[in-house]
Amino acid sequence: MMTACEYRPGLDGVPATQSSISFVDGQNGILEYRGIHIEELAKHSTFLETSYLLIWGVLPTREELADFKHEVQTHRRLKYRIRDMMKCFPESGHPMDALQACAAALGLFYSRRALEDPAYIRAAVVRLLAKIPTMVAAFQLMRKGNDPIQPRDDLDYAANFLYMLTEQEPDPLAAQIFDVCLTLHAEHTINASTFSAMVTASTLTDPYAVVASAVGTLAGPLHGGANEEVILMLEEIGSVENVQPYLETCLERKSKIMGFGHRVYKVKDPRAIILQNLAEQLFEKFGRDHYYDIAIAMEKAVEEKLGHKGIYPNVDFYSGLVYRKLGIPTDLFTPVFAIARVAGWLAHWKEQLEANRIFRPTQIYTGDHNKPYIPIDERNGFVSDSLLPELVAK
Ligand SMILES: CC(=O)SCCNC(=O)CCNC(=O)[C@H](O)C(C)(C)COP(=O)(O)OP(=O)(O)OC[C@H]1O[C@@H](n2cnc3c(N)ncnc32)[C@H](O)[C@@H]1OP(=O)(O)O
Numbered sequence: 001m002m003t004a005c006e007y008r009p010g011l012d013g014v015p016a017t018q019s020s021i022s023f024v025d026g027q028n029g030i031l032e033y034r035g036i037h038i039e040e041l042a043k044h045s046t047f048l049e050t051s052y053l054l055i056w057g058v059l060p061t062r063e064e065l066a067d068f069k070h071e072v073q074t075h076r077r078l079k080y081r082i083r084d085m086m087k088c089f090p091e092s093g094h095p096m097d098a099l100q101a102c103a104a105a106l107g108l109f110y111s112r113r114a115l116e117d118p119a120y121i122r123a124a125v126v127r128l129l130a131k132i133p134t135m136v137a138a139f140q141l142m143r144k145g146n147d148p149i150q151p152r153d154d155l156d157y158a159a160n161f162l163y164m165l166t167e168q169e170p171d172p173l174a175a176q177i178f179d180v181c182l183t184l185h186a187e188h189t190i191n192a193s194t195f196s197a198m199v200t201a202s203t204l205t206d207p208y209a210v211v212a213s214a215v216g217t218l219a220g221p222l223h224g225g226a227n228e229e230v231i232l233m234l235e236e237i238g239s240v241e242n243v244q245p246y247l248e249t250c251l252e253r254k255s256k257i258m259g260f261g262h263r264v265y266k267v268k269d270p271r272a273i274i275l276q277n278l279a280e281q282l283f284e285k286f287g288r289d290h291y292y293d294i295a296i297a298m299e300k301a302v303e304e305k306l307g308h309k310g311i312y313p314n315v316d317f318y319s320g321l322v323y324r325k326l327g328i329p330t331d332l333f334t335p336v337f338a339i340a341r342v343a344g345w346l347a348h349w350k351e352q353l354e355a356n357r358i359f360r361p362t363q364i365y366t367g368d369h370n371k372p373y374i375p376i377d378e379r380n381g382f383v384s385d386s387l388l389p390e391l392v393a394k
């Protein structure tokens with residue numbers, strides 16, 4: 001029998017599912033995908049191989065990976081109707097809103113819900129992994145007034161995205177580093193957007209609705225949207241000298257410092273450590289970004305003030321510095337996060353379907369009971385001459 005549970009705002013510490021996809025040890029800064037440490041995957045895997053691992057639970061053989069890559073490659077193009085729809089989007093709109101609309105629009109073309117059919121699952125996985133980057137790049141070119149460019153079959157996943165975005169073939173180091181960024185962002189247990197995906201999935205709707213709802217959730221500044229906010233914050237701080245006064249003001253106002261803090265990690269996020277390292281490699285080859293000095297000063301200052309509360313850089317703190325060096329515009333940082341997280345959302349979608357029960361928690365009602373309905377004309381002391389009460393009583 002169920003016993004009454006204590007209410008925990010934000011479901012803090014409340015298990016909402018069982019999962020074998022990923023694991024976080026927030027005290028020791030450990031993240032594993034399917035039992036493999038993130039550092040190992042960052043060093044040795046690729047985003048598509050990691051996606052396969054997350055979604056199907058095992059590392060693919062050489063042949064399985066080649067087939068998967070080929071399938072993704074052949075589904076990168078967008079239907080002209082999706083491109084036409086995108087032409088109507090306001091160029092001033094946020095790219096996350098554009099992405100959410102585009103992901104949902106895929107459901108118009110592929111809405112058959114054969115959720116018990118492994119071929120349907122695979123086709124949806126391939127389609128979403130393939131088309132989401134094309135959508136992000138297409139929106140970027142279209143809002144500048146350019147036509148989107150077609151994907152290039154000779155470029156792999158990460159390099160092709162940078163090519164479609166910048167219209168230039170990327171430097172091999174830049175492409176490799178971007179691929180590692182995607183691997184790092186691919187999955188993170190039951191975070192807010194994944195939970196959103198799982199709730200949507202549990203209604204047995206189609207995977208495009210699942211991803212669209214997750215994109216909308218990722219966009220918020222307390223979640224994936226923080227990567228954009230971090231750069232805006234560093235711009236506002238402007239100089240290393242201004243770090244301390246900026247921080248003091250935030251603390252006085254009790255406002256959150258973007259890119260810091262985490263529900264689970266009470267130490268520096270292991271992904272932030274790798275991302276910082278990647279940023280340094282890019283700076284070595286392409287020149288230092290002066291915002292990096294501000295970021296380092298900020299990390300030190302926040303640690304001094306808030307380290308005792310377990311507040312350290314999260315994944316969103318250094319990622320923007322990497323993306324800036326790769327030529328990615330600031331408001332595309334969160335869509336880039338989404339490109340990667342599609343893998344995790346789909347892994348959880350598939351896992352949810354394997355043992356589905358609709359999410360329907362309970363609430364603690366704090367309102368009134370048995371209140372009389374006061375007709376609108378009587379709310380200011382007037383008496384109503386409406387016949388409705390008599391009609392209903394008859
Ligand atoms: C991909 C991702 O989603 S990673 C997270 C990205 N989000 C951000 O970077 C936004 C800034 N960070 C935050 O808002 C929070 O740390 C979150 C949303 C990530 C986690 O929130 P919660 O687990 O609910 O922590 P909560 O907000 O309760 O904070 C706990 C304490 O730490 C403080 N705290 C947490 N994060 C921060 C921060 N970034 N700046 C200042 N103080 C903070 C809170 O004020 C609170 O202090 P108190 O106990 O004295 O009141």
Ligand SMILES: O=C([O-])CC(=O)C(=O)O
Pocket residue numbers: 187188189190191192262263264314315
């Ligand atoms: O786990 C979380 O709450 C947020 C996060 O770091 C992620 O989604 O990558």
